[in-house]
Each structure stands twice: as structure tokens, then as C-alpha cells.
Amino acid sequence: MAYKKIEEYDEAVTNGLIGNYKDVLNLLGEDAEREGLQKTPERLAKAMQFLTQGYQTDAHAILNSAKFHEPVSEMIVVKDIELYSMCEHHMLPFFGKAHIAYIPNGWITGLSKIARVVDAYARRLQVQERLTVEIMNAIKETLNPVGVAVVIEAQHLCMMMRGVQKQNSETTTSAFDGEFHKNSTRSEFLKLIGSNLNHR
Ligand SMILES: Nc1nc2c(ncn2[C@@H]2O[C@H](COP(=O)(O)OP(=O)(O)OP(=O)(O)O)[C@@H](O)[C@H]2O)c(=O)[nH]1
Numbered sequence: 001m002a003y004k005k006i007e008e009y010d011e012a013v014t015n016g017l018i019g020n021y022k023d024v025l026n027l028l029g030e031d032a033e034r035e036g037l038q039k040t041p042e043r044l045a046k047a048m049q050f051l052t053q054g055y056q057t058d059a060h061a062i063l064n065s066a067k068f069h070e071p072v073s074e075m076i077v078v079k080d081i082e083l084y085s086m087c088e089h090h091m092l093p094f095f096g097k098a099h100i101a102y103i104p105n106g107w108i109t110g111l112s113k114i115a116r117v118v119d120a121y122a123r124r125l126q127v128q129e130r131l132t133v134e135i136m137n138a139i140k141e142t143l144n145p146v147g148v149a150v151v152i153e154a155q156h157l158c159m160m161m162r163g164v165q166k167q168n169s170e171t172t173t174s175a176f177d178g179e180f181h182k183n184s185t186r187s188e189f190l191k192l193i194g195s196n197l198n199h200r
Pocket residue numbers: 087088089126127128129156158159162163164
């Protein structure tokens with residue numbers, strides 16, 4: 001399946017969500033019919049479809065769509081890829097940065113495709129750990145690299161706006177494969193992204 005942007009929203013899904021979001025507003029003590037809220041269920045229905053469009057994207061197809069044979073054997077690092085996702089426990093956002101590296105084994109992919117793969121998995125209901133591993137596996141399975149590494153640093157609104165209410169905590173998750181299991185390779189990557197995971 002080719003990667004496609006959501007430009008049109010599924011009418012049946014949108015209408016179903018609109019009805020439900022009206023109920024949600026009323027249950028929360030609002031008046032869903034008041035002027036300021038009249039279009040809110042529809043906006044929210046579209047926003048949620050946008051934020052979960054990853055279910056309609058195929059990360060492997062994204063990477064395969066710009067796969068080039070290239071005799072490169074040095075580490076390729078794409079860092080500071082911003083990401084926005086939603087935790088599957090509270091459906092509240094978590095957001096931060098992904099840093100990704102791979103060491104090619106004859107095949108490279110378009111750099112933008114790496115960032116698109118982040119979105120393909122981030123735009124779903126997620127836990128940060130699974131998001132990290134899914135990105136790694138997609139790169140591993142399509143490019144068959146000598147090694148692949150993914151580090152994600154994120155803040156979770158469910159820990160900030162509610163619950164434990166910690167405003168400054170940041171969660172770092174990582175997934176390493178192949179050459180990145182070697183201390184020296186992993187250290188080089190962590191140094192390049194300026195991560196303090198190096199001290200572990
Ligand atoms: N491991 C992991 N946990 C997450 C992530 N996002 C949210 N959580 C946690 O999921 C847990 C759900 O715990 P529960 O005790 O079922 O939910 P809760 O009563 O709302 O918990 P509190 O947030 O502590 O109030 C919480 O500890 C959240 O911090 C994530 O990406 N990874």
C-alpha cells in the first residue's frame with residue numbers, strides 16, 4: 001500500500017464520531033448546541049482521524065518507495081525528528097524527538113522516508129516503548145542494515161496535566177539492533193545525538 005496523506009476524511013467515520021462527540025460534550029456538562037461548539041464535534045472528528053492516520057499507512061511501503069542501491073557503509077544519523085503521538089492509556093498527547101541511525105548493507109532510503117516512518121507509527125494510539133521498537137523493526141525489515149538504532153525522548157501530557165502532574169520529567173526509550181549492540185558503535189551514535197544514555 002502506498003503512503004498517502006489524509007486529505008479526505010471517511011464520511012461514515014466522521015459522522016459516527018460527530019454523534020459521539022456531541023454526547024461527550026453534553027456528558028461533560030457543556031451544551032453541544034451552543035454557538036461556539038456547533039462545529040467542534042466535526043473538527044474533533046477530523047483531528048482524531050488525522051492523529052490516527054497511521055493505521056492507514058504502511059511503514060514498509062514508505063521505506064521501499066525510495067530505496068536505493070548504494071555502496072555506503074558508514075552510519076547514517078537523522079536526529080531531532082519531532083514527533084507527536086497519543087498514549088493508549090489516556091489518549092492524551094506525548095511529544096518529543098526521535099533520533100534514528102542505521103548502517104547500510106548496500107541499500108539506503110530517502111531521508112524524508114525515515115521521518116515519515118516516525119509519523120506512520122506515531123499517529124496511532126501508542127506507548128513510547130512500542131513506538132521505538134516498531135520504527136526500528138520497519139527499518140530493519142526493509143533495508144536489512146548492518147545495524148539500526150532508535151532513541152526517543154518525549155514528554156507525556158498524561159503525566160503533566162493530570163495524574164502525577166510532573167512538568168519536567170522526560171522519558172527516554174531506545175532500541176538497538178545489529179552493530180549497535182557493540183558498545184563502540186552505540187557510543188558513537190549516542191555521542192552524535194548528544195544523549196546522556198552514554199553514561200549508563
Ligand atoms: N510504559 C509506558 N507507560 C505509559 C506511557 N504513556 C502513559 N503511560 C502510563 O500508563 C500508566 C497507566 O496506569 P494506570 O494506573 O492504569 O492509569 P492511571 O490511574 O490513570 O495512572 P496515573 O497516570 O498514575 O494517574 C500510567 O502510569 C501512565 O504514566 C508510555 O508510553 N509508556
